[in-house]
Amino acid sequence: MSRAALALGVLCHSTHAFTVIDLGQPPNGLEWRTVTASALHKLLRSSYVASDDGSLALDYPELTLQWMLGAPGAREELQLGLGEPGRQSLVACVCAAPCELLVRGEQHQTLEVGLLCVHHSWRSRGLTPLVAKAAACPMVPAAPQSR
Numbered sequence: 001m002s003r004a005a006l007a008l009g010v011l012c013h014s015t016h017a018f019t020v021i022d023l024g025q026p027p028n029g030l031e032w033r034t035v036t037a038s039a040l041h042k043l044l045r046s047s048y049v050a051s052d053d054g055s056l057a058l059d060y061p062e063l064t065l066q067w068m069l070g071a072p073g074a075r076e077e078l079q080l081g082l083g084e085p086g087r088q089s090l091v092a093c094v095c096a097a098p099c100e101l102l103v104r105g106e107q108h109q110t111l112e113v114g115l116l117c118v119h120h121s122w123r124s125r126g127l128t129p130l131v132a133k134a135a136a137c138p139m140v141p142a143a144p145q146s147r
Contacts, residue, residue, distance in 0.1 A: 026082055027125065032134075035079040035093050037066040043090040047119045068114065073097045078111065080134050082127060092118040094131040111135060 026032055041062045049058045069079055074097055081093040095115040101108045113135065118127045 027127070027130070029084060030082045030091065031085050033081045033083050033090070034076060035069065035081040035090065035095065037062050037069055039081065039083070039088060039090045040065050040069070040093060040095075043093060043117055043119060044115075048115075048117045068095065071097070073099075078135055080131060082131065090119070091122045092127040092131050094135045096135040 078096040081090040096111040
């Protein structure tokens with residue numbers, strides 16, 4: 001399990017009642033959007049494990065990304081992107097899936113982050129913690145309901 005999944009897991013306590021909370025306003029000039037395979041492909045091709053001079057870059061086939069976004073257990077609210085209004089491209093995204101951890105005999109609901117990417121020209125703007133927190137938001141436990 002990745003360190004990101006463990007870090008996000010701290011935010012998610014062991015309970016089966018979860019609520020989706022408002023992500024709030026993204027930074028100026030950006031908007032939250034649904035991640036599509038084509039937009040994700042463009043972002044990953046330009047910025048995921050890529051060198052500045054373009055001599056090294058991973059290229060995930062779009063069909064593989066479609067499978068990843070629709071894999072068993074995948075939830076649209078855990079596949080979040082940030083983009084500029086009026087443009088189809090993403091500047092950042094996170095894709096996570098819910099999972100259970102067994103820690104000292106106790107089950108904990110948490111997230112496993114499968115992918116987190118920020119476009120190389122946007123990396124100095126603090127988007128990485130923002131999109132990681134946004135993925136964790138839907139997993140925040142619901143407040144106990146009084147009877």
